[in-house]
Amino acid sequence: MSHDHAFFIALSYGVTAIAVIGTIAAIMLDHRRLKKALAAMGVTVAARDDGQHLD
Amino acid sequence: MLRFANPSFVLRFAARAIPIFGALAALLLAVGLYLVFFVAPADYQQGETVRIMYIHVPAAWLGMFAYMVMASAALGTLVWRHPVADAAQKSAAPLGAMFTFVCLVTGSLWGKPMWGTYWVWDARLTSMLVLLLIYLALIALWNTIEEPQRAAKAAAVMTLVGLVNIPIIKFSVDWWNTLHQPASVFKTSGPAIYGSMLWPLLIMAVGATFLFLALHLMSIRNEILRRRLDRLTRLAASANDMPRTARFEAAQ
Amino acid sequence: MKSPLAALFVREFAIARRIGGGGSMGVVFLLVLVTIVPFAIGPDLNLLRRIGPAILWIAALLAMLLGLDRLFQADFEDGSLDQLQLGATPLEFVVFVKCLAHWATTALPLVVAAPLFGVLMAQEAASMLGIGVSLLVGTPALTFIGAVGAAATVSLRRGGLLMALLVLPLCVPALIFGVSAATAASGGTIPFATPLAILAALTLASGALCPFAAAALLRRLGE
Numbered sequence: 001m002s003h004d005h006a007f008f009i010a011l012s013y014g015v016t017a018i019a020v021i022g023t024i025a026a027i028m029l030d031h032r033r034l035k036k037a038l039a040a041m042g043v044t045v046a047a048r049d050d051g052q053h054l055d
Numbered sequence: 056m057l058r059f060a061n062p063s064f065v066l067r068f069a070a071r072a073i074p075i076f077g078a079l080a081a082l083l084l085a086v087g088l089y090l091v092f093f094v095a096p097a098d099y100q101q102g103e104t105v106r107i108m109y110i111h112v113p114a115a116w117l118g119m120f121a122y123m124v125m126a127s128a129a130l131g132t133l134v135w136r137h138p139v140a141d142a143a144q145k146s147a148a149p150l151g152a153m154f155t156f157v158c159l160v161t162g163s164l165w166g167k168p169m170w171g172t173y174w175v176w177d178a179r180l181t182s183m184l185v186l187l188l189i190y191l192a193l194i195a196l197w198n199t200i201e202e203p204q205r206a207a208k209a210a211a212v213m214t215l216v217g218l219v220n221i222p223i224i225k226f227s228v229d230w231w232n233t234l235h236q237p238a239s240v241f242k243t244s245g246p247a248i249y250g251s252m253l254w255p256l257l258i259m260a261v262g263a264t265f266l267f268l269a270l271h272l273m274s275i276r277n278e279i280l281r282r283r284l285d286r287l288t289r290l291a292a293s294a295n296d297m298p299r300t301a302r303f304e305a306a307q
Numbered sequence: 308m309k310s311p312l313a314a315l316f317v318r319e320f321a322i323a324r325r326i327g328g329g330g331s332m333g334v335v336f337l338l339v340l341v342t343i344v345p346f347a348i349g350p351d352l353n354l355l356r357r358i359g360p361a362i363l364w365i366a367a368l369l370a371m372l373l374g375l376d377r378l379f380q381a382d383f384e385d386g387s388l389d390q391l392q393l394g395a396t397p398l399e400f401v402v403f404v405k406c407l408a409h410w411a412t413t414a415l416p417l418v419v420a421a422p423l424f425g426v427l428m429a430q431e432a433a434s435m436l437g438i439g440v441s442l443l444v445g446t447p448a449l450t451f452i453g454a455v456g457a458a459a460t461v462s463l464r465r466g467g468l469l470m471a472l473l474v475l476p477l478c479v480p481a482l483i484f485g486v487s488a489a490t491a492a493s494g495g496t497i498p499f500a501t502p503l504a505i506l507a508a509l510t511l512a513s514g515a516l517c518p519f520a521a522a523a524l525l526r527r528l529g530e
Contacts, residue, residue: 005102005103005104005168006103008104008107008164008165008167008168009103009104009106009107011164012107012110012111012160012161012164012165013110015157015160015161015164016110016114016157016160016161019153019156019157020153020157020266023149023150023153023270024270027270027273027274027277028273030277031273031276031277031280034277034280034281034284035280037284038280038283038284038287041284041287041288041291133523133527185476185479188472188475188476189476189477191472192469192472192473192476193473195469195472195473196459196460196469196473199460199463199466199469200462200463205462205527205528208524208527208528209459209460209524209527209528212455212458212459212520212523212524212527213455213456213459213473215520216455216477216517216520217476217477219516220477220480223480223509224476224477224479224480226480227479227480227483227484227505228479228483230483230484230487230505231483231487234487234496234497
């Protein structure tokens with residue numbers, strides 16, 4: 001494997017890993033923030049919304 | 056299928072499906088990466104660089120798959136007017152943009168050693184670039200229109216207009232490409248794929264699809280929760296305002 | 308007794324003419340663009356001759372976008388749009404006629420002016436004719452596609468830039484075949500008629516489909 005090719009392969013996989021992990025992290029952080037905010041309002045995520053007309 | 060119109064059902068479904076999809080994605084991608092780096096042979100023409108293809112092709116596939124998902128959700132928004140369809144639509148756009156972006160970056164990094172330059176106006180790459188622009192415009196639309204329902208309707212129609220346009224763009228870009236570049240320099244048809252390369256590619260593609268599904272469900276769940284939070288905030292605000300309104304009315 | 312659509316066309320035309328600016332401003336914008344391009348790339352006549360049709364097409368595309376965000380906005384703000392929706396005439400036809408009027412006031416002056424500005428781009432007579440004909444055939448497609456973007460952003464106070472983001476990628480096919488036709492007119496490997504026929508097909512298809520999309524947007528966003 002020539003040095004040049006290894007660089008481009010590593011960069012490809014690196015950029016992909018950063019994009020995918022970044023997306024996962026962003027979604028999970030968003031989820032945690034939403035859960036906290038909902039808990040502060042006195043609602044759990046698992047709670048049914050029946051009768052509360054939240055949706 | 057109709058049960059998916061119920062946000063509570065979707066939340067319960069997501070709670071069960073996300074770990075399964077996530078685990079399947081992790082497993083398949085791990086096996087796929089092992090095959091890519093330790094089993095799959097180097098291409099006799101492209102050499103080791105062919106290993107970039109194993110992420111480039113799945114990313115291209117998901118960039119388009121995400122648009123199909125988004126367009127189906129757009130139909131759901133327009134026909135059944137349901138909030139879950141809105142959430143599915145909104146969630147698919149950034150994910151599709153991410154995969155399209157990965158497709159472009161890996162394609163460009165593959166091109167540097169192969170073509171000697173990071174970017175050529177190759178027909179397929181150019182079509183993906185236009186697809187990325189459409190995703191970015193839709194994301195901008197979601198971010199600009201404040202009322203979620205209005206944004207959902209506007210995005211739904213634009214998504215479907217884009218869906219009709221994508222094959223036309225593909226056709227015109229192909230035409231433009233043959234017009235401006237001698238076809239012999241850049242072969243637009245991909246290299247022939249043999250079995251030893253096909254299996255790793257298929258496993259990577261299926262794994263990436265499960266990754267998309269897991270991320271999409273997680274994102275939909277966030278949107279449903281965001282909507283509830285918004286609703287609760289409004290209810291709380293209007294409850295606080297009640298006495299003032301009552302006083303105002305009494306004063307009339 | 309005028310038909311409602313003819314009356315609407317006359318109204319749109321009158322408004323555009325009285326507000327002023329629309330058509331003549333677009334032409335001036337085109338002239339400005341054609342003037343500043345050589346400052347950027349240098350006064351090389353051979354180069355200008357080669358890229359002239361492309362520059363004129365891009366300039367026309369941008370000039371068309373200038374007033375497009377106001378296509379439905381004024382009517383949305385003062386309530387005329389609600390009146391038009393309440394009428395017996397289907398909103399799709401209303402959108403179609405508004406597009407036609409907008410094209411006649413904005414694009415038609417560009418179609419006339421662009422070939423003349425070809426002089427500044429060292430274009431020959433055949434090429435100027437090609438630019439004029441391709442713009443005449445292709446600009447309606449831009450108006451119809453733009454109408455969808457204008458409808459999507461009708462409720463936004465500053466929707467102009469967003470509208471451009473939405474519309475420009477969808478204009479790629481029209482741009483490709485428009486420039487191809489304009490270039491083919493002054494000789495080349497492909498006959499002039501091929502890209503022109505496809506361009507005409509794009510215009511007809513967008514004229515048939517886009518009013519439905521724009522009307523759907525206007526109805527739903529007004530709810």
